[in-house]
Amino acid sequence: MRYLTAVFSALILMGSAALISVSSSAAKTPINAVATVGMVADAVRAIGGEHVKVDALMGTGIDPHSYRQTRSDVVKMGRSDVIFANGLYLEAQMEDLLLKLQERKPVFFIGEAIEPVKLEGSTAYSDRFDPHVWMSPTLWQGAVASVTQAFISMDPENEEDYQNNAVAYLAEIQELSEYGAKILKTVPKNRRVLVTAHDAFTYLGRDFDLEVVGIQGISTNSEAGLQRIEMLVKLLVDRKVTAVFVESSVSERNVRALVEGAAARGHTVEVGGELFSDAMGQSNTYEGTYIGMIDHNMTTVTRALGGEAPLQGMQGKLGAGH
Ligand SMILES: [Zn+2]
Known part of the structure; x- marks a missing residue:
């Protein structure tokens, strides 16, 4: 409303010549946005259109826990109109800089828009x-909704477009959540244990009733202790868990240690596939989108743990190699 009032008073004061300047200043799109990780960029792209x-x-x-901005990143952020980050200390090495930039331009930490409860x-x-909120499609919907509000606040003229984009994207995420519930339900009860390189999958486990065990703490900077590996080998053997998973942005050394440890006790554990934890797949592939990334994870986990899911996932778009 304040904006409209300003436009009208400008028109009244400056006469018809003001029409040109008003319309050109209102059309300052496209908005130049920078996003930290791919999942956030995907939401920004989908809503911003x-x-x-x-x-x-x-x-x-790329591992966002340890990533530090490059000189060219600093230039990009400096030139941008707006910056979107996950927040919740995911971008641990960049947090100070992002907070400093927030004094000069809009910086949105979209994961922090989700209710803390x-x-x-x-x-x-x-x-x-736990910053890995994109692992739960329903949680991530809250983060996506905040992107919508961010654009509406920056560019109220195009509110309808942002709202329409949000409705479509949120519906796709809803479909993903329902697909996950349907397929992960088919994993046998005793095998519902998801062992991965780092603790990125807590929210996935919470949504779909999987026990989640990380081989190291949430930060990939800390080495997994021998004792912890030993304890996990025992869990794999005792529970007869047959698959552990590697992650695209984390070294698979610790996962290999588990496989070898179990083998030494006569129990065969396979690497159930590579999951996308903190980064999406290659750009210009289905796995390089948020939907494709999570579809890949849900489908891979379900099949490796003995459940039933289509080889090519929710939309028949997953690449070969599953
Ligand atoms: Zn992580």
């Missing part, structure tokens, strides 16, 4: 929340 250009700083295979505690930092 034609009104937004988005540049993601971290590509496939819906979050779990971090296993790495006692005073932080």
Whole structure:
């Protein structure tokens, strides 16, 4: 309303010549957005549509817990109109810079828009929340909704487009959640244990009733202790768990240690496939989108743990090799 009032008073004061300047200043799209990780960039791209250009700083295979901005990242962020991050201390090495930039331009930490009561505690930092909120499609819907509000606040003229984009994207995420519930339900009860390289999958486990065990703490900076490996080997043997998973953005050394440890006790554990934890797949592939990334994870886990899911996933788009 304040905006409209300003437009009308400008028109009254300046006469018809003002028409041109008003309309050109209102059309300051596309908005130049920078996103930290791919999952956030995907949401920004989907909601922003034609009104937004988005540049993601971290590509496939990058670990956001340890990533530190490059000089060119700093330039991109400096030139951008708006920055979107996950927050919740995911971008641990960049947090200070992002907070500093927030004094000069809009910086949105979209994971922090989710109500804290819906979050779990971090296993790495006692005073932080678990930042891996995109692993739960329903939680992630809350983060996506905040992107919509961000664009509406920056560019109210195109509110209808942002709302329509949000409805479509949120519906796709809803479908993903329902697909996950349907297939993961088919995993036999005693095998519902998801062992992965780091604690990124807590929210997935919570949504779909899987016990989640990380081989190291939430931060990939800390080495897994021999004792912890030993304890996990015992769990795999005792529970007859037959698959553990590697992650695209984490070293698979610890996963291999488990497989070998179990083998030494006469129990065969396979690497059930590679999951996308903190980064999406290659750009221009289905796995390089948020929907494709999570579809891949749900489908891979279900099939490796003995459940039933279509080889090519929810939309028949998953690549070969599953
Ligand atoms: Zn992580």
